[in-house]
Amino acid sequence: MRLLADLFLLAGALLCLLAAVGLLRMPDVYNRIQAATKASTLGSVFILVGVGLLEPGWWAKLVAIIGFILFTSPVGSSTLARAFHRAGVAVWQKGQS
Numbered sequence: 001m002r003l004l005a006d007l008f009l010l011a012g013a014l015l016c017l018l019a020a021v022g023l024l025r026m027p028d029v030y031n032r033i034q035a036a037t038k039a040s041t042l043g044s045v046f047i048l049v050g051v052g053l054l055e056p057g058w059w060a061k062l063v064a065i066i067g068f069i070l071f072t073s074p075v076g077s078s079t080l081a082r083a084f085h086r087a088g089v090a091v092w093q094k095g096q097s
Contacts, residue, residue: 001053002054004053005050005051005053005054006050007050008046008047008049008050008053009046009047009050009051011043011046012042012043012044012045012046012047012048012049012050013043013047014043015039015040015042015043015046016039016040016043016044016047018039018043019035019036019038019039019040019043020036022035022036022039023035023036027092028089028090028091028092029081029084029089030081030084030089030091030092031092033077033080033081033084034077036077037073037074037076037077040073041069041070041073041074044069045066045069045070048062048065048066048069049062049066
């Protein structure tokens with residue numbers, strides 16, 4: 001069980017790292033929101049599952065936290081993208097720097 005927990009923790013950490021790299025590498029705010037939201041949400045869920053495998057008594061709390069993350073992360077990113085769109089932030093076009 002420890003090996004499986006460690007694999008979940010490692011996968012979650014790598015996905016969170018990928019989200020951070022996505023924030024740095026993507027050309028515009030819309031792509032950055034998408035990269036950060038998808039990777040960090042899945043990374044956080046993997047980390048919490050890994051913790052749940054290490055501490056079985058925490059499952060009820062961890063499931064509630066996972067549900068909260070799965071509900072609020074897409075809603076938050078959608079709200080941010082809509083706010084940027086309403087503010088007139090342009091979408092990146094090929095050839096722009």
